[in-house]
Amino acid sequence: MSEIHRASTTAPVNIAVIKYWGKRDPKLNLPTNSSLSVTLSQDDLRTHTTASCSPSYPAEDTLLLNGAPQDVSGARTQACFRELRALRKGLEDANPSLPKLSTFPLKIVSENNFPTAAGLASSAAGFAALVRAIANLYELPSSPTDLSRIARQGSGSACRSLFGGYVGWEQGSQADGSDSVAFQVAPASHWPNMRAVILVVSAAKKGVSSTTGMQTTVATSTLFASRASETVPRRMQEMQTAIQNKDFESFGKISMMDSNSFHATCLDTYPPIFYLNDVSRAAIKVVESINAAAGKIIAAYTFDAGPNAVVYYLEENEKEVAGVFKAALGEKDGWAGKRGEAVQANSVGLDKVIVDNAVAVGLLNDGVSRVILTGVGEGPVRTEESLINEKGEPVSKA
Amino acid sequence: MSEIHRASTTAPVNIAVIKYWGKRDPKLNLPTNSSLSVTLSQDDLRTHTTASCSPSYPAEDTLLLNGAPQDVSGARTQACFRELRALRKGLEDANPSLPKLSTFPLKIVSENNFPTAAGLASSAAGFAALVRAIANLYELPSSPTDLSRIARQGSGSACRSLFGGYVGWEQGSQADGSDSVAFQVAPASHWPNMRAVILVVSAAKKGVSSTTGMQTTVATSTLFASRASETVPRRMQEMQTAIQNKDFESFGKISMMDSNSFHATCLDTYPPIFYLNDVSRAAIKVVESINAAAGKIIAAYTFDAGPNAVVYYLEENEKEVAGVFKAALGEKDGWAGKRGEAVQANSVGLDKVIVDNAVAVGLLNDGVSRVILTGVGEGPVRTEESLINEKGEPVSKA
Numbered sequence: 009m010s011e012i013h014r015a016s017t018t019a020p021v022n023i024a025v026i027k028y029w030g031k032r033d034p035k036l037n038l039p040t041n042s043s044l045s046v047t048l049s050q051d052d053l054r055t056h057t058t059a060s061c062s063p064s065y066p067a068e069d070t071l072l073l074n075g076a077p078q079d080v081s082g083a084r085t086q087a088c089f090r091e092l093r094a095l096r097k098g099l100e101d102a103n104p105s106l107p108k109l110s111t112f113p114l115k116i117v118s119e120n121n122f123p124t125a126a127g128l129a130s131s132a133a134g135f136a137a138l139v140r141a142i143a144n145l146y147e148l149p150s151s152p153t154d155l156s157r158i159a160r161q162g163s164g165s166a167c168r169s170l171f172g173g174y175v176g177w178e179q180g181s182q183a184d185g186s187d188s189v190a191f192q193v194a195p196a197s198h199w200p201n202m203r204a205v206i207l208v209v210s211a212a213k214k215g216v217s218s219t220t221g222m223q224t225t226v227a228t229s230t231l232f233a234s235r236a237s238e239t240v241p242r243r244m245q246e247m248q249t250a251i252q253n254k255d256f257e258s259f260g261k262i263s264m265m266d267s268n269s270f271h272a273t274c275l276d277t278y279p280p281i282f283y284l285n286d287v288s289r290a291a292i293k294v295v296e297s298i299n300a301a302a303g304k305i306i307a308a309y310t311f312d313a314g315p316n317a318v319v320y321y322l323e324e325n326e327k328e329v330a331g332v333f334k335a336a337l338g339e340k341d342g343w344a345g346k347r348g349e350a351v352q353a354n355s356v357g358l359d360k361v362i363v364d365n366a367v368a369v370g371l372l373n374d375g376v377s378r379v380i381l382t383g384v385g386e387g388p389v390r391t392e393e394s395l396i397n398e399k400g401e402p403v404s405k406a
Numbered sequence: 407m408s409e410i411h412r413a414s415t416t417a418p419v420n421i422a423v424i425k426y427w428g429k430r431d432p433k434l435n436l437p438t439n440s441s442l443s444v445t446l447s448q449d450d451l452r453t454h455t456t457a458s459c460s461p462s463y464p465a466e467d468t469l470l471l472n473g474a475p476q477d478v479s480g481a482r483t484q485a486c487f488r489e490l491r492a493l494r495k496g497l498e499d500a501n502p503s504l505p506k507l508s509t510f511p512l513k514i515v516s517e518n519n520f521p522t523a524a525g526l527a528s529s530a531a532g533f534a535a536l537v538r539a540i541a542n543l544y545e546l547p548s549s550p551t552d553l554s555r556i557a558r559q560g561s562g563s564a565c566r567s568l569f570g571g572y573v574g575w576e577q578g579s580q581a582d583g584s585d586s587v588a589f590q591v592a593p594a595s596h597w598p599n600m601r602a603v604i605l606v607v608s609a610a611k612k613g614v615s616s617t618t619g620m621q622t623t624v625a626t627s628t629l630f631a632s633r634a635s636e637t638v639p640r641r642m643q644e645m646q647t648a649i650q651n652k653d654f655e656s657f658g659k660i661s662m663m664d665s666n667s668f669h670a671t672c673l674d675t676y677p678p679i680f681y682l683n684d685v686s687r688a689a690i691k692v693v694e695s696i697n698a699a700a701g702k703i704i705a706a707y708t709f710d711a712g713p714n715a716v717v718y719y720l721e722e723n724e725k726e727v728a729g730v731f732k733a734a735l736g737e738k739d740g741w742a743g744k745r746g747e748a749v750q751a752n753s754v755g756l757d758k759v760i761v762d763n764a765v766a767v768g769l770l771n772d773g774v775s776r777v778i779l780t781g782v783g784e785g786p787v788r789t790e791e792s793l794i795n796e797k798g799e800p801v802s803k804a
Contacts, residue, residue, distance in 0.1 A: 228663075230637040231629040231670055239628040265626075265676050272629055272674035278659070279694055280666045286684045296677055 012400045013109055014060040015144035019137035019388040021053040021128055022046060022168045022175060023204065023318045025263040025310055026243050027270035030226045030236060034219070035083070036185040037164040040226060041240040044176045044193065044247050045168045046202060046320065049385030052347070053122045055130070057137035058395035059145040061112035065400065069114040072402055073134070087161040088139055089114065096146040109146055116141065117395035117402045122380070128206070128316070135162030136169030140388040152387065156190035172196050172387035174251045176244065196384045199254045201323035205330045206380040207337070207372070209287045209315035218313040221274065221281045229276040235269055256322055260308030263320060264295075267310040283313050287375030290368035291317035297361040297368075298332055315375075323383070326350075332357040333379065336369050342379035351381065410798045411507055412458040413542035417535035417786040419451040419526055420444060420566045420573060421602065421716045423661040423708055424641050425668035428624045428634060432617070433481070434583040435562040438624060439638040442574045442591065442645050443566045444600060444718065447783030450745070451520045453528070455535035456793035457543040459510035463798065467512040470800055471532070485559040486537055487512065494544040507544055514539065515793035515800045520778070526604070526714070533560030534567030538786040550785065554588035570594050570785035572649045574642065597652045599721035600782040603728045605735070607685045607713040608775040616711040619672065619679045627674040633667055654720055658706030661718060662693075665708040681711050685773030688766035689715035695759040695766075696730055713773075721781070724748075730755040731777065734767050740777035749779065 022045035030040035069089060071078040080086070096110040118137060120130055139159040143150055156167035160177075167189065168175040173196040180188030216224075225232050243262050250258035274281040288311055295309045295317075306325040310318050321329035331354030334343060338353055362369055397403050420443035428438035467487060469476040478484070494508040514536060518528055537557040541548055550568040558565035558575075565587065566573040571594040578586030623630050641660050648656035672679040686709055693707045693715075704723040708716050719727035729752030732741060736751055760767055795801050 229670075230663075231632055231667065231674075234629055234632040261676070265628075265674075268676070268678045269629065269674050272627075272670040275673060276629075276663075276667050276670035278663050278666070280690065282687050285687075289680050289683075292678065 010062060010064040012060060012062045012398060013145055014058055014394050014396055015141055016058040016391045016394050017137055017140040017144055017388045018050050018054045018056045018391055019133050019140055019169050020047045020050045020385055021133045022165065023048060023310065026240060026247055026266050028164055029222050029270050029273065030232065031222060034223060037160050038185050038188050039164060039179050040236040042177060042179045042244050044244060046384050047169065047172045047175055047387060048204065048382045052380060052382035053128065055118055055120050055133040055137040056395060057116060057118040057141040059141035060115050060396045060400060061109050061145060062400055063112050065113040065115050067113055071116045073118045074120060075404065084162045088158055091158045092142045092146060095148050095150060115396060115400060119395060131163040132165040132169045135159045135166035136388060138162065144390055153189050160188060170387060172385060173198065193248050194251050196386055199251060200384060202384040203321050203323050203326060204382050205319045205333055207291055207317040207376045208378045208380065209375050210377040216281050221313065225273050225277040228278040229273045231276045232273045235273055239269055257305045260305040263308040263310050271311060283315060284311055285315045287371050288315045288317060290371035293365045293368035294361055294372065295319055297365050298329055301357065301360045302328055327352050327354050328357055330381065332361060336372060337376055337379060340376055340378050347381035408460060408462040410458060410460045410796060411543055412456055412792050412794055413539055414456040414789045414792050415535055415538040415542055415786045416448050416452045416454045416789055417531050417538055417567050418445045418448050418783055419531045420563065421446060421708065422563065424638060424645055424664050426562055427620050427668050427671065428630065429620060432621060435558050436583050436586050437562060437577050439634040440575060440577040440642050442642060444782050445567065445570045445573055445785060446602065446780045450778060450780035451526065453516055453518050453531040453535040454793060455514060455516040455539040457539035458513050458794045458798060459507050459543060460798055461510050463511040463513050465511055469514045471516045472518060473802065482560045486556055489556045490540045490544060493546050493548060513794060513798060517793060529561040530563040530567045533557045533564035534786060536560065542788055551587050558586060568785060570783060571596065591646050592649050594782045594784055597649060598782060601719050601721050601724065602780050603717045603731055604778040605689055605715040605774045606776045606778065607773050619711065623671050623675040626676040627671045629674045630671045633671055637667055655703045658703040658718065661706040661708050669709060681713060682709055683713045685769050686713045686715060688769035691763045691766035692759055692770065693717060695763050696727055699758045700726055725750050725752050726755055728779065730759060734770060735774055735777060738774055738776050745779035
């Protein structure tokens with residue numbers, strides 16, 4: 009039996025606080041504006057990926073995700089494979105003693121530790137893990153920045169999952185996308201007490217896909233241009249300053265305003281795109297009520313292309329934020345485990361919310377299917393836990 | 407017993423297709439952008455107002471609306487009274503033989519023929535009727551344009567209810583508001599077959615008042631400026647052309663896009679303002695489905711500062727539009743009467759909608775409390791039906 013080469017990594021989910029929406033080049037996933045996200049802890053949300061290659065594998069590259077074969081013939085995945093093979097080829101050409109891994113078929117196995125159906129940003133973690141795992145397999149000397157350029161071509165926001173902590177994605181100006189890369193604004197250790205509670209909303213059905221949606225927005229929204237050209241560039245600066253200063257009030261206000269701005273351009277699209285529903289609006293009302301009770305911004309909502317609410321807060325305000333959600337939604341899945349059990353249900357805080365927002369609390373109870381407790385975390389981590397055994401067969405760790 | 411002077415009018419509701427949102431001068435109700443509306447038939451929706459004055463009345467001006475005394479001390483109402491009295495005073499000064507009506511206390515009685523709680527644009531009809539009735543009482547030679555300048559100070563959109571048919575409101579540029587007046591784009595007779603079905607949505611509670619809301623939008627939305635300065639001026643031109651050409655596809659598309667644009671700037675406000683709810687979104691989906699089935703735009707939704715959907719369509723498409731809503735919502739109040747009974751319930755059309763939008767149809771059924779069938783109509787009409795008898799006492803016609 010011939011050689012089997014393997015390497016594994018885990019990669020994180022990231023949730024943007026300055027949103028990516030709109031491509032200036034759909035083929036290369038070049039965005040119309042820069043964006044910024046928080047990388048979330050892999051204890052709670054991660055993709056685990058093993059990349060392997062062997063001259064003994066069937067000729068076609070394959071990818072198994074949560075046990076199900078995936079189509080790898082799409083331009084996005086092919087671009088990642090092509091770029092990574094070219095880098096490996098460069099090494100092999102420079103050093104003829106290296107095995108010719110670039111010529112072997114790839115076999116990739118991935119597992120998420122969270123439900124794919126939850127509508128979380130699984131493609132970001134997925135492509136980041138895919139690119140990082142192949143780079144490990146190929147022993148590429150590429151930096152996370154270099155890999156972010158490749159992962160971006162798989163899924164735009166994946167580029168931000170190559171780093172931990174607080175991560176920007178510079179839109180860049182080059183036509184070839186060479187300067188459209190991720191960069192670390194600050195490591196997780198700079199502001200380690202950032203937490204998030206994710207309210208997973210049971211949506212009736214999947215809305216408009218984000219690729220289709222964002223291009224329709226670019227084409228039809230008359231408000232979009234000023235978001236891309238004026239609003240976001242200003243907020244990118246303000247947000248980086250807020251993170252440097254660990255200024256949660258600014259971080260939170262900009263996050264909420266930018267989420268609203270993004271969804272406003274969706275609504276201004278023709279035909280309009282709605283990702284927020286009445287449950288999402290209820291989450292906004294509850295966050296507003298929590299902040300009103302605190303007399304300052306201690307909780308900040310943000311919504312991606314779906315109804316799920318991600319609420320950021322600092323650890324020191326856990327009782328006032330996550331505690332209120334636990335009092336309201338304590339029966340839902342997701343409170344088990346270290347993080348959830350540590351949250352003290354705050355029924356006094358909930359009572360204050362109910363005074364003005366009883367309807368919102370009721371809507372949350374009806375519409376939230378589970379919660380996920382998490383916080384800022386690290387970038388991809390190499391692991392020896394392999395999802396492919398020495399015979400080249402997939403093994404599940406799930 | 408001394409003389410009692412009386413005059414009466416009815417005035418219509420109007421529903422904008424290019425929305426008014428934002429004041430450049432809150433005191434004078436001067437808008438940040440022009441707007442355009444359809445005046446709706448007074449057979450279906452109207453305010454009936456009798457203005458009277460007498461030296462024998464108690465010294466305070468009074469206003470009775472649907473039997474309930476209203477506060478007339480607010481700056482808006484006072485501005486209307488003051489301007490109208492000044493015009494009357496001019497006539498009296500020029501012709502000393504005229505009775506000195508400008509010096510007498512006013513007693514005004516109003517009745518709406520529709521539920522005030524329905525969240526329809528009752529203040530527009532209310533102030534238009536108030537101003538028109540007092541102008542009649544005072545025998546002012548003022549044109550509807552002149553009166554629109556006064557009614558605007560009572561409620562911005564009231565200025566458009568001084569005219570029938572298709573009505574614009576020119577934002578104007580003068581600091582004193584002298585050029586911020588309504589104008590008739592086309593009379594109802596130009597395009598008489600415009601119809602509307604209004605889906606009255608039972609809202610849990612009243613949202614943000616429009617005066618507060620629009621000023622928060624102006625202050626905080628970063629997308630608002632381009633709506634006011636670029637989007638609306640272009641659409642005002644396009645909409646007038648569509649009306650001149652009786653081009654429903656353009657009329658409908660611009661209406662829908664402008665409603666979405668307005669609500670997008672509400673969502674981009676901080677804190678965000680939501681007027682649309684899941685029932686409103688369901689109405690949008692059903693309209694999109696009706697248009698998809700027709701292969702062209704035959705129905706156009708628009709939403710004011712609330713969840714009610716107003717769906718415009720042409721009489722020739724009544725079965726394809728109102729008929730689908732009748733098939734879906736035939737059990738609701740509002741189908742009785744000449745207009746509603748004439749609508750043929752279109753269950754075949756509804757079945758087509760249900761294929762892709764069963765959830766939306768269900769949401770409509772749960773959330774719509776009544777429908778109102780109406781169409782384009784005339785401006786204020788003088789009437790001899792008085793809501794105040796010869797003794798100066800209110801008499802109800804309701």
